[in-house]
Amino acid sequence: MTPMQRKPPEKRQTCITYPAPGSMGHTGDWRIFRPVVDRTKCTGCQMCWMYCPDAAITIDDEGKPVINLEYCKGCMICAENCPAKAINQIRETEAAQPPQPKPAAKRRKE
Amino acid sequence: MPKTISVTGNLAAAYAAKTANPAVIAAYPITPQTEIVEKMADFVESGELKAEYVRVESEHSAMAACIGASALGLRTFTATSSHGLALMHEMLHWAGRARLPVVMPVVNRALGPPWNIWVDHTDSMATRDTGWIQFYAANNQEVYDTVLELFRLCEDPEVVLPGMVCLDAFILSHTSTAIVVYDHDEISGFLPAYQPGHWKLDPDDPMANGNIAGPEYYYELSYAIHEGFEAARKLIPIIEQDFYKRFGRRHGGFINAYRCNDAEVILLAMGTMGEEAQLAVEHLRDQGVAAGSARLRVFRPFPVKEVQALAAKAKAFVVVDRSLSYGHAGAAATEIRSALYRGTHHIPVLGFVAGLGGRDVRYTDMITMIQAGFKAADKGEAGADQFYGLKR
Amino acid sequence: MHLFEIRFHGRGGQGGVTGAKLLGNAAMLEKKHFQVFPHYGAERRGAPVVAFARIGDEPIRVHSYIYQPQAVVILDETLLEIPSITEGIDENTYVIVNTPKRPSELNLKGKAKVATVDATKIALDAGILVGGIAVVNTIMLGAVARATGIVSIESVKRAIQEGFADMPEKVVTTNIQAAQRAYDELIME
Numbered sequence: 001m002t003p004m005q006r007k008p009p010e011k012r013q014t015c016i017t018y019p020a021p022g023s024m025g026h027t028g029d030w031r032i033f034r035p036v037v038d039r040t041k042c043t044g045c046q047m048c049w050m051y052c053p054d055a056a057i058t059i060d061d062e063g064k065p066v067i068n069l070e071y072c073k074g075c076m077i078c079a080e081n082c083p084a085k086a087i088n089q090i091r092e093t094e095a096a097q098p099p100q101p102k103p104a105a106k107r108r109k110e
Numbered sequence: 111m112p113k114t115i116s117v118t119g120n121l122a123a124a125y126a127a128k129t130a131n132p133a134v135i136a137a138y139p140i141t142p143q144t145e146i147v148e149k150m151a152d153f154v155e156s157g158e159l160k161a162e163y164v165r166v167e168s169e170h171s172a173m174a175a176c177i178g179a180s181a182l183g184l185r186t187f188t189a190t191s192s193h194g195l196a197l198m199h200e201m202l203h204w205a206g207r208a209r210l211p212v213v214m215p216v217v218n219r220a221l222g223p224p225w226n227i228w229v230d231h232t233d234s235m236a237t238r239d240t241g242w243i244q245f246y247a248a249n250n251q252e253v254y255d256t257v258l259e260l261f262r263l264c265e266d267p268e269v270v271l272p273g274m275v276c277l278d279a280f281i282l283s284h285t286s287t288a289i290v291v292y293d294h295d296e297i298s299g300f301l302p303a304y305q306p307g308h309w310k311l312d313p314d315d316p317m318a319n320g321n322i323a324g325p326e327y328y329y330e331l332s333y334a335i336h337e338g339f340e341a342a343r344k345l346i347p348i349i350e351q352d353f354y355k356r357f358g359r360r361h362g363g364f365i366n367a368y369r370c371n372d373a374e375v376i377l378l379a380m381g382t383m384g385e386e387a388q389l390a391v392e393h394l395r396d397q398g399v400a401a402g403s404a405r406l407r408v409f410r411p412f413p414v415k416e417v418q419a420l421a422a423k424a425k426a427f428v429v430v431d432r433s434l435s436y437g438h439a440g441a442a443a444t445e446i447r448s449a450l451y452r453g454t455h456h457i458p459v460l461g462f463v464a465g466l467g468g469r470d471v472r473y474t475d476m477i478t479m480i481q482a483g484f485k486a487a488d489k490g491e492a493g494a495d496q497f498y499g500l501k502r
Numbered sequence: 503m504h505l506f507e508i509r510f511h512g513r514g515g516q517g518g519v520t521g522a523k524l525l526g527n528a529a530m531l532e533k534k535h536f537q538v539f540p541h542y543g544a545e546r547r548g549a550p551v552v553a554f555a556r557i558g559d560e561p562i563r564v565h566s567y568i569y570q571p572q573a574v575v576i577l578d579e580t581l582l583e584i585p586s587i588t589e590g591i592d593e594n595t596y597v598i599v600n601t602p603k604r605p606s607e608l609n610l611k612g613k614a615k616v617a618t619v620d621a622t623k624i625a626l627d628a629g630i631l632v633g634g635i636a637v638v639n640t641i642m643l644g645a646v647a648r649a650t651g652i653v654s655i656e657s658v659k660r661a662i663q664e665g666f667a668d669m670p671e672k673v674v675t676t677n678i679q680a681a682q683r684a685y686d687e688l689i690m691e
Contacts, residue, residue, distance in 0.1 A: 014335075017317065018316070249561075287526075383565075386565050472566040472567075
C-alpha cells in the first residue's frame with residue numbers, strides 16, 4: 001500500500017501528513033535544464049548528493065551520483081557545488097537519452 | 111489508602127500530578143507557582159514519581175518540550191503563571207491545534223508592568239482563544255480533584271485537547287488547608303493510562319504534524335478543534351459524576367450555584383471570590399433578601415446554556431471580574447452578556463471589576479455589589495460597568 | 503463555632519509562618535477546618551513577617567484577608583513599636599506577646615486580653631536557636647493553646663511531633679517540652 005492509499009484516521013482532528021516519495025507529483029516535468037554527470041571527472045565526494053534539495057541524487061556501487069530524473073527539478077545546485085566541476089547542464093528539450101530508471105528506494109514498513 | 115494532609119494549593123496541584131503519574135514534566139519556575147515545579151522535582155528525585163523531568167530555560171521551551179513529549183503519546187504535565195503563561199503563548203496555540211492533552215495548573219497572577227505577584231485573572235483570560243480547556247478552582251481540594259479530572263477529560267479520544275486549571279495566587283497557591291489525596295493505584299480505575307489514538311510520533315510509523323495546510327484544508331481542521339470542545343462539554347458532567355461515585359466529592363459542574371433557585375439577583379464570580387460570595391448571600395438571606403451566587407468553574411468550553419438557565423428566573427445578574435480587557439470590560443461579564451443575548455431572557459447584567467493586582471475582595475464588598483444589583487433590577491437596566499474599590 | 507482568626511507577627515527566621523502552619527495541623531488533628539497563609543513580603547531574616555490562620559468547625563469559604571482577628575500573636579516584642587501590629591483588635595482580642603514583662607506593663611491595658619510569656623528565655627534555656635535567633639514558634643503555640651483554648655496543648659504537642667518527624671528525636675522533645683512550659687508559665691491578667 002502506498003502512502004497515498006493509506007486510510008486516514010476516522011476523525012480528522014489535526015493535520016497529519018505521511019511521508020511519500022514525490023507526493024507533489026513528477027516534478028521532473030518542471031525541468032528546463034538537466035544536469036549531466038561526467039563520470040570521468042567525478043571524484044565520488046558526494047557533495048552533490050548532500051546538497052540536492054530534493055534528495056533526487058543517489059550514489060551507485062561505483063560511488064558516483066545517479067540523478068533521479070523523475071524528480072530532479074533542474075535547479076543545478078549539484079553543479080554549483082561540485083568541486084570537480086563534473087556536472088554540466090543541457091537544455092531538457094535537447095536531451096537525447098531517455099529518463100534513467102528509478103533507483104531502488106528503501107520502502108516504508110506497511 | 112486515601113490520606114488527609116495539610117498542603118498549599120501549589121502542593122495540592124503537585125500531589126495531584128503525582129497521583130496521575132505523568133511520564134514527562136517540563137517546567138520553569140515563576141512566583142507564585144514555583145512550589146509546584148519544585149515539588150515535582152522532589153518527587154522525581156526521590157523516585158516517588160518515575161518521570162522524565164526536563165529542565166528548560168524558559169516557559170516557551172517548557173511548553174515546546176511538553177508538546178514534544180505529548181506528541182510521543184506520553185502523559186505530560188507542567189505549570190506556570192502570569193508572565194510565564196504569556197511567554198509560552200505561541201506554544202499554547204500549538205498544543206491546542208496539535209490536539210495534545212497537556213495538563214497545566216496556572217496560578218493566576220497579575221501581569222506587569224508594574225511588577226505585581228498577586229492574584230488577577232487577566233493572565234488566563236488572555237489565553238481564552240488558544241484551544242485550551244479552562245477550569246477555575248476555589249479551594250485546594252478542588253485544585254487536586256480538577257487536575258485528575260482534567261487528565262481524564264483532556265486525554266479522552268473525542269477531546270484530545272490541552273487543559274488548564276486556574277488557582278488564585280497566594281489565596282490558594284500559598285494557603286494551607288487539609289485535603290484528601292490518593293496513590294496512583296487508587297485512582298487508576300478513574301484515570302487509566304493515556305492511549306493516543308489520533309496521532310503519535312513513532313519511528314516505526316513515520317508521520318508529521320504541523321505541515322502546511324492551505325485554505326482548502328485549514329477551516330475544517332480548525333472546526334475539528336471546536337468539535338473537540340463540544341465533546342468536552344458533553345463529557346464534563348459525566349466525568350464529574352464518575353469521580354463523585356468513586357471518591358464522594360464533586361464541585362458543581364460548569365457552574366456551582368448557591369441558593370439561585372429563588373434568587374432575584376445572582377452574583378457571578380470565579381475562583382475564590384466565587385466561593386466567598388456565598389457568605390454575602392447568607393448575610394443577605396438572613397435579612398430576607400432573595401440573593402444567590404454562582405461560581406463559574408468552567409470557562410472553556412463556555413457554559414452558555416447553564417448561564418441562560420441561571421438567568422431564567424432572576425431579575426438581574428451582578429458579575430464580578432478579576433480581570434479587565436482594556437477598551438471593553440471584564441472577561442466574564444463580556445461572555446456572560448453574550449451568552450444571555452443569544453437566549454430569549456435578557457436581564458440587566460451589572461458588571462464590576464474588582465481585585466485587580468491582588469486587591470482584597472471581601473464578602474462585605476459583594477453584599478454592596480448585590481445591593482447595587484437590586485437597584486439595577488428595579489430600573490431594568492445595569493448602567494455602566496463599575497470599578498469597585500478604585501481609589502480616585 | 504464562630505470562625506477563629508489569628509494573626510501572627512514575627513521576624514523572618516523566628517518561625518512565624520511555620521508556627522501558623524503547625525497551629526493548622528493541630529486543628530486538623532482535632533478534625534477542625536483550618537486555613538493558614540503568610541503575607542508574602544520581604545523574605546529575609548529579621549524582617550517583619552505576618553502570617554494568618556483561621557480555624558472553624560465548618561468548611562472555610564472566606565478567602566479574603568483577616569481584618570479583625572480574635573487573637574494576635576507577637577513573637578518579637580520589638581514589633582510592638584509598629585502601629586499596624588494592633589490593627590483591628592478590640593477589648594475581646596487575645597494579644598499574646600513574647601516578652602519578659604507582665605501584661606499590665608505593656609501599653610495595652612483595657613484594649614485587649616493580653617497574655618505574656620518569656621518565650622525567648624524558654625528558647626534560650628532549651629537551646630532552640632538557629633543562626634543566632636531564638637526560634638519561638640512552637641513555644642508560642644503553647645501560649646496560644648493556653649490563652650485561647652482554640653486547640654488543646656496535646657494537639658499542639660502532637661502537631662510538633664508530626665511536623666518535626668524528619669528531625670532528630672531530641673529536637674522534637676525539646677520543642678514539645680518548651681511548648682508545655684509556655685503553656686504553664688503564661689501570664690494572663
